[in-house]
Amino acid sequence: MANKKADVAIVGVGWVGGIMAAELTKAGLEVVGLERGHTQHRGVGYWDDQKHDELRYAVRYELFQNVANETWTLRHNLQENALPIRQLGSFLPGTGLGGAGVHWNGQTWRFHPRDFTIRTSTIERYGPSAIPAGMSIQDWGITFDELEPYFDKFEYMAGIAGKAGNLKGQKVTGGNVFEGPRSREFPLAPPPDTAIGAIFRKATTELGYHPFYAPTANLPKTYKNPDGVERGACTYCGFCERFGCEVGAKADPTITVIPVAKKTGKFKIIDYANAFAIRNDGKNAQSILYYDSMGRVQEQPADVIVLGAYVFNNVRLLLVSKLGKPYDPVANTGAVGKNYAYQTGGGGATVWLNNSQYKRYMGSGANAVAIDDYNADNFDHTGLGFIGGGSISVGQSGARPIQSLSVPPGVPSFGRDWKAAIKKYYKSVVSVGFQGESPSYQYHFLDLDPNYRDKFGQPLIRITFDWEPNERAMVAYAGQKTQQIMQTMFPDAARAGVGPYSPTGPTLVQGGPGSLSAHYDSVPYQSTHNTGGTIMGADPATSVVNNYLQMWDAPNVFVVGASNFPQNAGFNPTGTVGALAYRAAEGVLKYHKNGGSLV
Amino acid sequence: MSSTPELSQNLDDYDGRWVAVRDGTVVAHGDDEESLRADPAVRDGDLVYPIGDPPSGFYLINV
Numbered sequence: 001m002a003n004k005k006a007d008v009a010i011v012g013v014g015w016v017g018g019i020m021a022a023e024l025t026k027a028g029l030e031v032v033g034l035e036r037g038h039t040q041h042r043g044v045g046y047w048d049d050q051k052h053d054e055l056r057y058a059v060r061y062e063l064f065q066n067v068a069n070e071t072w073t074l075r076h077n078l079q080e081n082a083l084p085i086r087q088l089g090s091f092l093p094g095t096g097l098g099g100a101g102v103h104w105n106g107q108t109w110r111f112h113p114r115d116f117t118i119r120t121s122t123i124e125r126y127g128p129s130a131i132p133a134g135m136s137i138q139d140w141g142i143t144f145d146e147l148e149p150y151f152d153k154f155e156y157m158a159g160i161a162g163k164a165g166n167l168k169g170q171k172v173t174g175g176n177v178f179e180g181p182r183s184r185e186f187p188l189a190p191p192p193d194t195a196i197g198a199i200f201r202k203a204t205t206e207l208g209y210h211p212f213y214a215p216t217a218n219l220p221k222t223y224k225n226p227d228g229v230e231r232g233a234c235t236y237c238g239f240c241e242r243f244g245c246e247v248g249a250k251a252d253p254t255i256t257v258i259p260v261a262k263k264t265g266k267f268k269i270i271d272y273a274n275a276f277a278i279r280n281d282g283k284n285a286q287s288i289l290y291y292d293s294m295g296r297v298q299e300q301p302a303d304v305i306v307l308g309a310y311v312f313n314n315v316r317l318l319l320v321s322k323l324g325k326p327y328d329p330v331a332n333t334g335a336v337g338k339n340y341a342y343q344t345g346g347g348g349a350t351v352w353l354n355n356s357q358y359k360r361y362m363g364s365g366a367n368a369v370a371i372d373d374y375n376a377d378n379f380d381h382t383g384l385g386f387i388g389g390g391s392i393s394v395g396q397s398g399a400r401p402i403q404s405l406s407v408p409p410g411v412p413s414f415g416r417d418w419k420a421a422i423k424k425y426y427k428s429v430v431s432v433g434f435q436g437e438s439p440s441y442q443y444h445f446l447d448l449d450p451n452y453r454d455k456f457g458q459p460l461i462r463i464t465f466d467w468e469p470n471e472r473a474m475v476a477y478a479g480q481k482t483q484q485i486m487q488t489m490f491p492d493a494a495r496a497g498v499g500p501y502s503p504t505g506p507t508l509v510q511g512g513p514g515s516l517s518a519h520y521d522s523v524p525y526q527s528t529h530n531t532g533g534t535i536m537g538a539d540p541a542t543s544v545v546n547n548y549l550q551m552w553d554a555p556n557v558f559v560v561g562a563s564n565f566p567q568n569a570g571f572n573p574t575g576t577v578g579a580l581a582y583r584a585a586e587g588v589l590k591y592h593k594n595g596g597s598l599v
Numbered sequence: 600m601s602s603t604p605e606l607s608q609n610l611d612d613y614d615g616r617w618v619a620v621r622d623g624t625v626v627a628h629g630d631d632e633e634s635l636r637a638d639p640a641v642r643d644g645d646l647v648y649p650i651g652d653p654p655s656g657f658y659l660i661n662v
Contacts, residue, residue: 133623385646469620469646476648513632515649518610 002287002299006032006268008588009288009302011275011317014099015574016308016560016581018253019154021261022227023585029592030266032300034273034290036309037096051239051246054400058242063103065093065310070454072312076466076519077443078329084452084460090521091342091528092242093310097271098254100310100528101574105241105365105397106217106250108160109571110151110579112376113144113180118567121377122387130387132470136339136440138566141538142547144180147579152183154578155215158251159223159231161188162215176212178372191220196358196430197369200394203488209371214393215575216366217251227260238398240365250365273298275313276458278305278321278557285323285557291456304556304588307534308581311340311563312461315446315533320458324534324544324553329443329464335544337446339535340463341568343527344390344436344471347478347514349486352408353428360427361399368395374481375570376437386473390436390570392482399426432485434478434514438531440567441468446533467516479514529573531565536580538599546599548587549580555597560584614651621645 007029010017021031056062065071065088073082094100114121117139122130131137154160164182165175190213193201201211218240224230234249248255261267272293279286279299287301307314318324318336325334370393372378381387398404406429407421449462537543540552549564551557560581562573569576587598606625610618619627619641626645629635635647 385644469623469648472648472650473646513649515651518614518650 002301003032005301005303006030007302007592008032008304008306009034009300010306010308011288012036012099012307012309012313013097013253013258013269014094014308014310015101015253015257015578016584017306018098018101018257018261019157019578019581020306020308020560020585020588021267022257023582024588025261025264025266027589028266029589031261031268032302033267033269034275034288034300035097035269035271036274038271039097039269051243052237054239054402057103058400058403061088061092061242063094063096063242063244064088065095068455071460073449073452073460073462074522075462075464077464082449082451082462082464085522087523089523090526091530092525093312093528093530097258097269098244098252101251101253102244103242104217104250104574105572107366107368107572108155108158108162108215108217108251108575108578109391110179111144111569111571111576112178112378114377115569116140116142116144116147125377126381126387130381132468134442135468135470136442138339138440138535138537138542140547140566141536141543142583146547147576147583148180148183150579150582151575153582154575156187157225157227157256158217158578159188159219159225160186160215160217160251160575161190161213161220162186163190163212165210165212174212176370176372177210178375178378186215187225188220188223190216191367193369194358194363194367194396196360196394196396197367199489200369200432200485203485204371207485207488209373211369211371214366214368214370214395216364216368217574218364218366219249219251225256227256229256229260231255234364236362236364236367238361238363238400240397270300274456275309275317276320276456278307278317278323280321280323280554280557282322283554285554295456304558304592306584306588307557307559308561311530311533311561312446314559314561314563316448316458316461318534318544318559319448323557324551326447327445329445332442335535335542337533338542338544339440339532339566340444340446340465341438341440341531341565342465342520343529343568344438344467344475344516345434345526346475346516347390347434347436347482348431349479349482350406350429350431351486351490352406352425353430353490357427358396358430360396360429363396363398365397366395367397368393374478384473384477386470386477388437388439388470388474388570390434390474390478392432392434392478392485394430394432430489432482432489434475434482435527435570435572436471436474436478437570438529438568439468439470440532466520472516475516476513482514529562529568531562531568531573534559534563535566536564537566546597547583548590548598549584550587550591550598552597555591555595558584558588610650615649616651617647617649619645619647
């Protein structure tokens with residue numbers, strides 16, 4: 001039997017679902033949110049007795065998708081047989097109320113103006129030959145300036161701390177001078193640099209770069225947002241990523257937008273609801289079909305359907321429901337599943353200090369000083385052999401006792417020498433990190449696996465992805481820059497040679513170009529910034545949704561999230577996801593009033 | 600160092616080494632960037648990069 005029809009039904013109640021529920025219920029609409037997990041975060045204080053349990057949350061993945069129920073298959077190219085990912089590793093999609101917005105770090109960036117026009121901008125500056133064969137980067141169908149009001153809205157809702165580097169076109173020293181123009185300053189000033197952040201700032205300034213404090217959703221002081229939600233300041237406990245915040249200092253949907261939606265009395269959350277299909281006639285959707293907590297099929301009808309789940313689930317729901325045209329990489333037709341992308345790591349530098357300590361166990365997830373000089377197209381790529389770049393930063397996000405025991409290469413992984421190295425370096429390892437772009441390619445895509453199914457019998461998403469020469473060259477270049485920064489940060493380092501670590505050996509300095517593994521490896525954790533598959537654009541032939549995130553092929557279906565990114569930028573995605581959610585909410589209200597295609 | 604026509608195109612075979620790639624094809628490989636770029640098989644414009652887990656970022660310093 002079907003549930004009562006809602007004005008809007010949303011699949012997934014994370015940042016996207018929470019923001020849209022708040023905006024739509026405030027406007028008077030009745031909204032139902034379907035969440036596959038449970039209501040795990042009941043507000044500030046809920047985590048008090050269990051919050052810092054690293055084994056439970058970080059090692060055993062309490063807040064993440066259970067891959068025994070539902071996973072993905074992976075192959076590197078069309079010739080390989082895809083196999084299931086049996087354990088979480090490379091990425092960690094969240095589950096439960098609040099989704100990934102509960103366990104994120106709080107790094108809140110705006111993508112660059114060039115990121116939204118990447119194909120046009122690249123061709124204008126370097127010519128069409130600069131885009132490698134097979135790379136399928138495309139413009140977003142929306143500009144930075146058009147998205148700016150929605151970025152602003154997200155930042156003021158979440159209480160982002162930072163310093164503007166571009167206010168209405170005026171460059172501001174001390175902020176990120178490469179960013180697009182902001183209409184106003186951040187709602188909060190950034191906290192002071194950490195000791196290691198100050199060293200990074202000094203070194204990068206000496207090198208002629210433009211350091212700034214990275215925008216953070218970890219409050220440096222109490223903050224009351226425009227909805228009247230008040231949150232307390234960060235205690236720098238160092239347990240952000242993979243954990244909920246027990247003091248509510250980290251912006252999180254469960255303590256910001258979801259309570260606002262619930263307060264209206266118009267938002268109903270159904271947990272343990274695993275959506276598996278959208279009933280539709282090919283032009284409009286009628287309802288969401290889902291399995292309830294007892295495994296029974298239920299139906300939620302609505303005038304408007306919003307898919308606000310994680311990247312893979314948004315794509316899978318469309319493919320299973322036969323909504324939109326599936327992407328065919330060989331014929332290069334269709335768009336659902338197209339342009340899957342990720343985040344490119346490597347290229348960082350790490351130092352183990354022999355005689356200095358920085359008490360890195362204190363910190364927060366977005367506690368970092370960064371430079372943007374080698375991100376996007378902020379530097380001249382002529383003759384470099386690649387396009388794109390990434391952000392470079394030194395962060396201090398804490399040092400948990402199980403997974404943060406970094407020792408120099410060559411140290412045994414157990415035994416007396418390992419223990420001695422842990423004791424020596426626990427407080428004194430410092431990394432300069434690089435987070436690079438992930439361009440899209442014709443043969444990087446998502447489709448339904450023909451062989452493997454989840455516990456409900458639905459086909460798994462099959463990922464086809466690998467590292468490409470452009471990113472290998474980018475990472476090699478970035479590694480040279482991070483090495484240069486590290487050597488400037490610690491000029492007293494003596495280049496005594498290159499070789500394996502020895503506790504009694506000479507001081508060693510080794511560094512240089514970064515690199516990527518021979519093939520993408522799903523085992524080690526790298527990033528949870530998966531993107532694409534329901535990409536936005538200006539052309540229905542090459543995108544799934546328009547710039548209101550409304551499906552071209554079904555105007556009462558909105559698909560929202562990082563699955564809209566036509567490729568991924570050199571930043572964390574949440575700020576841009578938040579902006580798109582506010583944009584989509586506006587689109588739903590317009591559609592609910594007038595109907596039809598909004599573009 | 601090698602630049603024979605029979606070069607493997609499987610990057611797994613170059614773990615820990617540098618490769619030069621032209622139009623998606625490995626045309627040479629070497630122990631390090633400097634020696635590889637000196638290989639006559641490598642032309643200006645070839646992409647040259649290392650394969651494998653990042654070798655960079657190993658510092659132990661007395662400060």
